[in-house]
Amino acid sequence: MPNNLVHGVTLPESESKHTLAESEKNWRRYFTFNTDHKVIGVQYLVTAFTFFLIGGLLAMIVRAELITPASDLVDRPFYNSLFTIHGTVMIFLWIIPSIAGLSNYVVPLAIGAKDMAFPKLNAIGFWLVPVGGIVLISSFFLPGGAAQAGWWNYPPLSLQNPSGNIINGELFWILSIVILGISSIMTAVNFVTTIVWLRAPGMTYFRLPILVWATLTAQLMQLIYLPALTGVALMLLADLTLGANFFRPTAQGDPVLYQHLFWFYSHPTVYVWVLPIFGIFSEIIPAFTRNPLFGYRSVALATISFVPITGFVWAHHMFASGTPEWLRILFMFSTELVAIPTGIKVFAWTATIWKSKLHLETPMLFAMGGVMMFLFAGITGVMLGAMPFDLHVNNTYFIVGHFHYIVYNTITMALFGGIYYWFPKISGRMYLEGLGKLHFWLTFIGANLCFFPMFPLGLQGMVRRISSYDPQYVDWNILASLGSFLLGVSILPFIANIAFSWLQGKKATKNPWLATGLEWTTSSPPPKENFEEIPVVDFPPYDYGRDKYSHPHLANR
Amino acid sequence: MSRTFEYIAIALGVVAIVVTSYGLGKLSYSWMPLEASTDAREIDHLFSFLVTMGSVIFLVVMGMLIYSLIFNRAAPGDYTEGHAFRHNWKLEVVWLVVPTLLVLWIGIYSFNIYVRMDVAGPKELLASASQPKDLEVAATNTNQALVTIGVVAKQWAWDFHYPDGKIDRELHLPVDRRVRLMLQSEDVLHGFYVPEFRIKQDIIPTRDIAFQFIPNRVGKYKLHDSQLSGTYFALMEADVYVETQEDYQQWLARESDNAARNLAALEYTNPHERVFDSHYPTVVPARSEEITASNDAIAKN
Numbered sequence: 001m002p003n004n005l006v007h008g009v010t011l012p013e014s015e016s017k018h019t020l021a022e023s024e025k026n027w028r029r030y031f032t033f034n035t036d037h038k039v040i041g042v043q044y045l046v047t048a049f050t051f052f053l054i055g056g057l058l059a060m061i062v063r064a065e066l067i068t069p070a071s072d073l074v075d076r077p078f079y080n081s082l083f084t085i086h087g088t089v090m091i092f093l094w095i096i097p098s099i100a101g102l103s104n105y106v107v108p109l110a111i112g113a114k115d116m117a118f119p120k121l122n123a124i125g126f127w128l129v130p131v132g133g134i135v136l137i138s139s140f141f142l143p144g145g146a147a148q149a150g151w152w153n154y155p156p157l158s159l160q161n162p163s164g165n166i167i168n169g170e171l172f173w174i175l176s177i178v179i180l181g182i183s184s185i186m187t188a189v190n191f192v193t194t195i196v197w198l199r200a201p202g203m204t205y206f207r208l209p210i211l212v213w214a215t216l217t218a219q220l221m222q223l224i225y226l227p228a229l230t231g232v233a234l235m236l237l238a239d240l241t242l243g244a245n246f247f248r249p250t251a252q253g254d255p256v257l258y259q260h261l262f263w264f265y266s267h268p269t270v271y272v273w274v275l276p277i278f279g280i281f282s283e284i285i286p287a288f289t290r291n292p293l294f295g296y297r298s299v300a301l302a303t304i305s306f307v308p309i310t311g312f313v314w315a316h317h318m319f320a321s322g323t324p325e326w327l328r329i330l331f332m333f334s335t336e337l338v339a340i341p342t343g344i345k346v347f348a349w350t351a352t353i354w355k356s357k358l359h360l361e362t363p364m365l366f367a368m369g370g371v372m373m374f375l376f377a378g379i380t381g382v383m384l385g386a387m388p389f390d391l392h393v394n395n396t397y398f399i400v401g402h403f404h405y406i407v408y409n410t411i412t413m414a415l416f417g418g419i420y421y422w423f424p425k426i427s428g429r430m431y432l433e434g435l436g437k438l439h440f441w442l443t444f445i446g447a448n449l450c451f452f453p454m455f456p457l458g459l460q461g462m463v464r465r466i467s468s469y470d471p472q473y474v475d476w477n478i479l480a481s482l483g484s485f486l487l488g489v490s491i492l493p494f495i496a497n498i499a500f501s502w503l504q505g506k507k508a509t510k511n512p513w514l515a516t517g518l519e520w521t522t523s524s525p526p527p528k529e530n531f532e533e534i535p536v537v538d539f540p541p542y543d544y545g546r547d548k549y550s551h552p553h554l555a556n557r
Numbered sequence: 558m559s560r561t562f563e564y565i566a567i568a569l570g571v572v573a574i575v576v577t578s579y580g581l582g583k584l585s586y587s588w589m590p591l592e593a594s595t596d597a598r599e600i601d602h603l604f605s606f607l608v609t610m611g612s613v614i615f616l617v618v619m620g621m622l623i624y625s626l627i628f629n630r631a632a633p634g635d636y637t638e639g640h641a642f643r644h645n646w647k648l649e650v651v652w653l654v655v656p657t658l659l660v661l662w663i664g665i666y667s668f669n670i671y672v673r674m675d676v677a678g679p680k681e682l683l684a685s686a687s688q689p690k691d692l693e694v695a696a697t698n699t700n701q702a703l704v705t706i707g708v709v710a711k712q713w714a715w716d717f718h719y720p721d722g723k724i725d726r727e728l729h730l731p732v733d734r735r736v737r738l739m740l741q742s743e744d745v746l747h748g749f750y751v752p753e754f755r756i757k758q759d760i761i762p763t764r765d766i767a768f769q770f771i772p773n774r775v776g777k778y779k780l781h782d783s784q785l786s787g788t789y790f791a792l793m794e795a796d797v798y799v800e801t802q803e804d805y806q807q808w809l810a811r812e813s814d815n816a817a818r819n820l821a822a823l824e825y826t827n828p829h830e831r832v833f834d835s836h837y838p839t840v841v842p843a844r845s846e847e848i849t850a851s852n853d854a855i856a857k858n
Binding site: 071375 | 648782
């Protein structure tokens with residue numbers, strides 16, 4: 001560059017703006033204690049996805065064992081560790097942190113905030129996740145092995161500790177749950193504060209996107225219900241390590257009390273996961289049907305209604321436990337009532353899709369596939385609520401099939417849909433549509449192939465968590481195992497797509513989907529504090545149909 | 558597409574959905590195992606009802622989604638509004654009220670089934686029953702001269718204690734007689750589950766849980782532990798024989814063969830080769846010869 005300064009002084013070229021932007025794009029920041037919610041969001045997503053791969057690998061070993069009736073691949077204690085850690089990883093290290101990550105990235109943008117309310121707390125909350133995860137996974141290398149009592153960890157089995165060591169897998173399991181619980185409580189405080197206090201001018205509650213409603217509801221539920229789990233984990237720790245007797249039946253303890261406390265959190269937590277997922281559906285479906293979300297207000301109210309409702313259904317996990325009759329009947333009715341606010345949402349999405357203008361890009365494929373499979377999951381859930389039927393299928397593969405239709409076929413599908421949907425915003429690049437569609441079809445086929453066979457198996461009486469089984473069950477098990485391997489393969493195009501697109505993808509405009517929502521009004525990726533100027537909101541949510549969203553050049557102006 | 562044609566198409570769709578759902582409800586009986594207790598029939602009726610109702614909802618919503626996928630695709634580059642409806646209070650009230658009625662119907666139907674289930678529910682009847690209802694059940698039991706058998710679950714074997722002092726690892730039941738099992742566990746949680754009987758009950762250490770049903774089909778079935786109980790959980794099973802009164806009496810009179818297989822102990826002493834062995838320690842299984850000598854649940858009756 002020629003020296004164009006009068007006194008012959010050379011300055012590095014355009015030092016101010018350009019180089020600053022470059023340093024913001026530096027990949028190293030993802031490995032630091034960064035307080036930007038966008039960085040933390042990506043940190044959460046990548047960490048959670050890594051654990052998802054580990055959890056998936058464990059599941060595939062389980063399915064490989066079950067492809068034959070005999071126990072011939074791994075020894076039985078190890079098998080029990082496999083499904084115990086698989087469940088724990090998928091719940092506490094994949095679903096919860098990946099949702100925390102996506103919400104972390106999107107929610108402040110969607111409400112027009114510069115960042116989360118407590119950025120440092122946010123970063124601490126994130127960094128506890130890899131710590132908890134490493135504690136959990138490392139327990140495989142203890143001489144006594146990882147925890148083996150299932151992810152519910154019911155005493156007295158969980159207190160047996162056959163190794164006799166004070167350092168054992170069970171202890172690591174409890175520590176990991178406590179660490180991850182503390183992380184989640186920090187995150188919950190942060191989200192609730194952010195959504196209540198940091199909304200942009202004009203962003204009233206009934207102008208919030210459903211994703212934000214769902215995040216608010218889910219995080220309120222974490223605040224109310226999660227302490228029960230952390231408490232019960234500490235009580236179990238006292239029993240295991242300090243010789244307390246909260247749950248040891250031989251010393252006046254009550255193992256059923258553990259079940260009550262455990263499910264008091266662990267049923268509501270299902271809604272902590274699935275409500276933000278419903279939120280993701282409620283963002284994607286309007287954008288790809290070009291319709292406002294049908295019945296927005298009733299969907300918002302149905303969402304918040306979960307805060308009290310889910311507090312009264314936990315004992316349906318205990319219909320076959322030592323529970324009295326009145327409790328069975330009461331909880332049967334309260335459980336069936338959950339179907340009502342859930343139904344409202346499914347009908348709202350269906351009405352939004354009905355006679356609309358469907359665009360079937362990858363995020364929409366995942367959303368439609370997820371809604372369809374959620375419909376099946378919901379209906380089988382209502383069946384399970386019918387207590388006399390539950391007495392037959394409780395603790396069989398019918399339950400395993402049902403909740404995998406929730407956790408994989410609904411939640412994980414929607415997470416993929418959400419990642420594709422916001423990928424242009426996060427990375428500033430477009431993903432490859434062809435690979436995205438390949439990923440969808442492999443996942444959709446694999447998920448049904450893997451989890452549908454579990455329903456007939458459960459009806460026929462195959463008990464869950466068994467490492468060998470009667471040969472009469474072999475056919476459906478082979479199908480399920482093949483499905484699980486297909487699911488393993490289905491991840492590959494996703495990884496290839498994200499890795500390639502992030503580096504080489506086509507540059508994304510600020511609003512590639514012509515979507516409403518404040519996150520699409522700022523550049524892709526957004527600048528450090530999200531908006532050049534804090535937006536003022538004077539329009540309803542999902543305002544599709546306005547000229548502004550009908551033409552690519554207007555939407556991206 | 559004319560309006561009349563659309564109405565006809567919708568009417569045909571509704572008919573198809575109702576017929577299919579009804580058919581699936583009928584078919585659902587065949588998805589279940591054999592029915593070998595009086596409760597099984599009731600549970601299967603309930604399941605059939607749930608399948609029918611579930612199919613209607615599933616097919617209606619799926620029908621609408623698939624119809625939209627086929628007929629409502631946007632032209633490429635068309636990002637204009639799909640339809641102008643944002644809400645419709647009448648419709649929203651309908652889809653609040655109808656599902657409420659449906660789930661209440663399911664709840665009441667299930668409740669009736671539960672009451673009808675012959676044992677007055679496979680409910681937990683604590684040995685010290687004081688509720689009037691429990692006393693009533695107890696009275697019915699006395700009239701029918703019920704058969705009481707003690708069941709002791711332990712890692713990982715089942716012991717059955719018969720009225721005359723016989724102890725065995727096989728469960729033998731007379732057909733068409735009310736059976737009362739006194740469930741006990743020596744160590745961790747277990748669960749009593751025979752798929753053909755359709756009922757399940759957890760067994761909790763230090764509690765005596767009574768569990769009743771009427772087996773009504775002669776045959777051989779398998780009892781499986783239904784609550785995760787540790788390493789050899791998968792092997793914790795026992796053969797269940799429902800037999801005629803004469804066969805049952807003959808079997809009771811015979812000398813007990815306590816060498817009955819104990820799969821967990823067998824595998825523990827003769828572990829077989831596996832692709833991967835972690836060498837994690839395990840609780841040692843109860844030995845074959847160790848059969849619990851006394852069962853105080855029997856004494857309490």
